[in-house]
Amino acid sequence: MKEIPNEAVFLGAQTFLLPQNITHLEADVNYTTVYSGSGKQQTLSTTLHKVHKCSNEHGHFIRISRKHVVNMDFVENQKKDGRILENGLKLSFSRRMGKAFLENLNLLNLTA
Numbered sequence: 001m002k003e004i005p006n007e008a009v010f011l012g013a014q015t016f017l018l019p020q021n022i023t024h025l026e027a028d029v030n031y032t033t034v035y036s037g038s039g040k041q042q043t044l045s046t047t048l049h050k051v052h053k054c055s056n057e058h059g060h061f062i063r064i065s066r067k068h069v070v071n072m073d074f075v076e077n078q079k080k081d082g083r084i085l086e087n088g089l090k091l092s093f094s095r096r097m098g099k100a101f102l103e104n105l106n107l108l109n110l111t112a
Contacts, residue, residue, distance in 0.1 A: 023074040
């Protein structure tokens, strides 16, 4: 039997995630794709809202648009038209959620 770490987040009967390994989440209707720092991805039949709620209890995750949630630990820097994760991926934030994202960047002392 597979040993499950204490910090794991459970998202179903046999699905668990380690929040510190998640770079970002992406929504697609009622499915969520979870991307990890190692480049792996896993698609869950769970809404982004539910995954964000569960993972946010164990990390610093910010919703930046209807489609994306990012782990602030993996945000490298922020540009005017989006932000860049440590893996070089560029994601756009919505105007409405951009203000909260920029406030979190300032709290983490990341350069704009």
